[in-house]
Amino acid sequence: MTSTQPPQPVHSSPSDSAPAEPFLSVHTTVVLLTALVIGLVIGGLTALTGVSVPAAVIAGLTSAGAGVPALRTLIQ
Template structure:
């Protein structure tokens, strides 16, 4: 005796980013925004604030990768 179960629903695709990667990137973005904002508040030019924010966000990614497990 065989039973017909009908068509199987397709398996859900893998997520675009893992949860760990999303948390690391979001935290790095927040760090970059805070550092950039603080740099603007010191009276530095906007370009210097953007550079400092991008640098701090980029430098924090390897550290956050090791801290967040």
């Protein structure tokens, strides 16, 4: 008596499929990381001047947010 086994699903290896697109492009990553560094520096320097911490955070966030459009055009 022979028993037949159900067919096994074919698993494709990751090398068989096309590589997935990156979540962010290199340009976007560089712009956002640079804006983050600028925001941290400005926020830290503002905190060292003696103002309240929330004001320093707002200064850092504002400078990071304002830097993104400028960095986007400057970094190509």
